[in-house]
Amino acid sequence: MTTVDLLWPRYSGPSDLAEIESVPLAERGLPESTYALLVRASELWPDRNALTILPEAARWREPLRRSYSELLADVHRYANLLHRLGIRRADAVALMSPNCAELIPATLAAQLAGIAAPINGAMSGRHIPELLRRSGASVLIVAGPELATDTWESALELAHDGLLEVVLVLRPTGAAEPHPLPVIGGVHIGYLDELAANDDSDRFAGPLPVSDDLAALFHTGGTTGVPKLAAHTHSGEIANAWMIAANSLLDADATIFAALPLFHVNALVVTLLAPLFKGQPVVWAGPLGYRDLALYGEFWKIVAHYRIAAMSAVPTIYAVLTQCPVDADISSLRYAMVGASPLPSAVRANFQSHTDVTLVEGYGLTEATFATARSYPDVPRPGAVGQRMPYQQVRVVRAGDRQPLPAGVIGVLEISGPTIFAGYVTGRDEHGHILDGLGTTVDGWLDTGDLAHIDADGFIHLHGRAKDLIIRGGHNIDPALIEDALLTHPQVTAASAVGRPDVHAGEVPVAYVTLGAGADVTESELLAWASEQVPERAALPKSVVVLDALPITDVGKPYKLGLRADATRRELQDALAQVAGVRAVTAAVEDGAIVATVDVDPAVESGVAEVLGRYAIRWKVAVRQ
Known part of the structure; x- marks a missing residue:
């Protein structure tokens, strides 16, 4: 069996799972880190278009493009700047910005030089400072005043409060001359791209990350007080991205549409890391993503123009798109993925009748890196969110004593495997972040908090949150x-x-x-x-x-x-x-x-x-x- 065969088994239907798992994951030759994945893509397809970034929905015909070699060069420059500023392997770099051309390489650079800690800039004023303290980040890569005014003002407050040592500023995609930046005593402030302009674009000056190193700290939803910080390893992100990329229904020419914010694991794993495996081009929406009302009037034209083959969104987005007349040839769209919350049957039926595109459900959570289950458009299973992905195990247990339950019986869903997170950040010491599963993981099994049953064919059917x-x-x-x-x-x-x-x-x-x-x-x-x-x-x-x-x-x-x-x-x-x-x-x-x-x-x-x-x-x- 060749290396290519090992990396890309057939994975297009439920019956493929057993054959895939007959080969141990360790033998499939996956890259060791997200950086190694990018290097591989740059070596295989240096001149192929990697990123097409729209400045905003209304200007979708004016994109900025980056090849794989150009993306790697940007990552090297940004990572070397971070290294020069003192960032080391166990140090977190906070990122707080809507999507833009500079944020994509900045996120990968943070994972190369240290640990990326994305933050939703729309969170409450008390949550953001606490997340910074928990992560230990003193360097913030942030949207500047031209890109997101509220986020920029939040960053200035953090700097004035003494929580930051360095503020690296991002600008809108394709922006012209930068605006002057304020001076704050004791804080180094500058535009990221300008400060990194003379840094080495050919290689990274520091030690390279290995599989067990932390890659990112993603905050959870924050429904019960300050959000938790879930720690991801490079091996977990790589394994999960490969499980998604292994989908035989999407080849190297399939263009992916990305409109979810990079502080969300979906955007990172599905639309940034997974496409790197096959060299798939990705079209990134403007900074507002699906929140840009102008996007919906132009959406089907964008799909047609860029020949979008796959997209990912939450049910409410598909409900809105159902109300948008299909005014272009969208025959390229083969794979419309949906997750984050249960898919109402009415939304599924209306979208499919409106577009003739099958909605494909998936299931995952931040504590399992991202995706745990996937569906198959040619093998519909109404009511199920999908079959478990390769090398992940799922079971349903009785609440309280965690005793496994038979097929068809509703209980609490648990997951084990290579994508389970390293734990929540509970503190820091001289070795780095202190991690604890806080009771969600026992003997390698993650308690999802979701009620579910698993049918006789291994498909997962959700029944809501246990607490809901x-x-x-x-x-x-x-x-x-x-x-x-x-x-x-x-x-x-x-x-x-x-x-x-x-x-x-x-x-x-x-x-x-x-x-x-x-x-x-x-x-x-x-x-x-x-x-x-x-x-x-x-x-x-x-x-x-x-x-x-x-x-x-x-x-x-x-x-x-x-x-x-x-x-x-x-x-x-x-x-x-x-x-x-x-x-x-x-x-x-x-x-x-x-x-x-x-x-x-x-x-x-x-x-x-x-x-x-x-x-x-x-x-x-x-x-x-």
Whole structure:
């Protein structure tokens, strides 16, 4: 068997898995690091186009392009600058910027010189400083004032607060002359590309990373306080990128579309690292990505012009694209991947009928590098998120004692294999970052927190987050039952069901939805619709509330804690509506739990406390004089 055969087994259907795993992963000759992967690509295809970066959606015909050799040269220059500034193997380099031409090589350079620590610049003001402290990063690569004003202002605050020693500034793709930068005492500030202009572009001056070295620190969604920092190794990122690249349905000529931010593992693994394996060209959307409203009016033209073969997005993006008339030849689009949250059946059906393109589900999480399961467009498995990827193992266990459960039985999904993260960052010492699985990993198995069953053919079927279950009088209700039913309504674009506190049942289901443009359906009509569509009587929602947008986490996943807080507030307002002296009722997320606060006059304190005591919730009464 040749090296090429070892690197690229047939991987186009469920039956290929056993043959792939007959060869140990260690014998497949994978590169040792993300840098080694880039060097391999540059040696094999030096002049092939690697990156096509759009300055913004409205200017999609004015891209900046980089070949593989040019990308490697940029990475060398940036990494050598970081090395010259004192970055070593165990040092984190923070990156906080929307996507742009300089951020892509800067991310790879941070993994070459030290450890990349991407940060979502839209996070709260208290989260960003804490993530910097946890990572230990004193060097920040950041969007400048021309690229992202709010992010730049956040960086200046961090610098003034003494949290940074070096600020390396990025500019918009294809920008003209740079603007002058401010001077802050004790902080070295300059444009990244200018400062690295004279650094060696042929090789890296420092020691090269090896497979067990940390490559990146990715923050989690941040739904329960400050997000955790999950540590990825080079071997984990390489293995996961290879599992994705091994897809036999996409050849070297397949152009990939990238519009997710690089602080998200999907963008790094799926649209940056995986294409390097086969030398696939990648078209990167502008800095706003899928948040650029102008993108949707031009989307199908972009697909046609650049012959896009594959894309990756979350369900809400496909729901929007379904409403965009197909005004170009999109026959090149073969692989539309979807993940991050469950795919409603209505979104799948509408997108496929609208475009004739099959939506292919996948499943993964940051703590498993990114992807754990994939589907096959030619072998549909309705209701499943896919089959496990090669060399990863999955099982379903009973909550509490983690005893494995047989096929078809719902329990907590666990994963093991080469992509499992090294742990969460809990501190630093003289050797580098201190890592701890914090109870999520036991004997090599990662507890995903997702409820699932695995069918007899090995396909994974999700049943929601364990903590998102609605428990009505001891009866477990899967929120997806309600959400899928509401999404069958032609005017509903998104739906989320949560539990509302209830005196008798503990909690009862309620739903929140968003509507399409021009919709005129009422909340009472949606409630009536749900009563006809929800298949389980106990799951019938008690109310349906229309919102302009459903809340999401910092990494774009549905944020049900926010909705549960709103449902708690609404229930207590109703329960206390007839109590004079109640000034305000609020509910907020505090350390992952919903806490209700009722402001009252002194005379009604005891009566209000008696009402609140009937609920199985955390609450407090604030007396106002």
